[in-house]
Amino acid sequence: PALGLFLFTIARDPLRIIILIAGAFFWLVSLLLSSLIWFIAVKASDPRDEPLQKGLLIFGVMFSVLLQEAFRFLYYKLLRKAIEGLVALSEDGCSPISIQQMAYVAGVGFGLMSGAFSMINLLADSLGPGTVGIHGDSQLYFLTSAFMTMVLIFLHTFWGILFFHGCEHRRWWEIAAVVVMHLAVSGSTFCNPLYVGSLVPSYLLMAAAATWAYLLSGGSAQNLRRFLLCK
Numbered sequence: 001p002a003l004g005l006f007l008f009t010i011a012r013d014p015l016r017i018i019i020l021i022a023g024a025f026f027w028l029v030s031l032l033l034s035s036l037i038w039f040i041a042v043k044a045s046d047p048r049d050e051p052l053q054k055g056l057l058i059f060g061v062m063f064s065v066l067l068q069e070a071f072r073f074l075y076y077k078l079l080r081k082a083i084e085g086l087v088a089l090s091e092d093g094c095s096p097i098s099i100q101q102m103a104y105v106a107g108v109g110f111g112l113m114s115g116a117f118s119m120i121n122l123l124a125d126s127l128g129p130g131t132v133g134i135h136g137d138s139q140l141y142f143l144t145s146a147f148m149t150m151v152l153i154f155l156h157t158f159w160g161i162l163f164f165h166g167c168e169h170r171r172w173w174e175i176a177a178v179v180v181m182h183l184a185v186s187g188s189t190f191c192n193p194l195y196v197g198s199l200v201p202s203y204l205l206m207a208a209a210a211t212w213a214y215l216l217s218g219g220s221a222q223n224l225r226r227f228l229l230c231k
Helices: 002-009 014-043 050-089 099-126 141-168 172-191 196-216 221-228
Strands: none
Touching: 002 099, 002 141, 014 050, 014 099, 050 099, 050 141, 050 172, 099 141, 141 172, 141 196, 172 196
């Protein structure tokens, strides 16, 4: 699905590709910074203290979420300046891309980079001989991880639309809602290996975020019905 989003909605437009790559870069920088802080905290603590190590892991995840959203805000500011520059350079005084389209492409960029790192971690775990679940763990580890990666890609796309809309119209509660949803989805992964506890809430939040983003983008039930009926 993520590859389909890129091929059908982004790949043919060079400007959208640039925005996507820049968005992926911003997400990557936020991950590197949060990883560095978590690494320093772990090295400075007692590795034999299991409750402390678990607390540091939770802190690292929550801090990473907040840092990602902070970089999403910085990226919005950068794109807003870019739109002003494009308007100044254009002959008709109009930007070749709207802020809504930028929000979508930036969200896809965040999501694709997030999914790429999730896939790399999965491939690293799959190296070498062995059987999944041989020690009593779930045999659905790779399947559920793939579904979790997909939902995160879509969520980042919808969060980008909601976040940029909140910034554009100064609706800070929309921004707060994105941060809360991001924290909730990331926090639900601590329910693993009880995968129902993370997948079900994540997909419910994805459905809610998709509906919200669709309505904010000007969608309606009538338009959706026409699309499904190919009218």
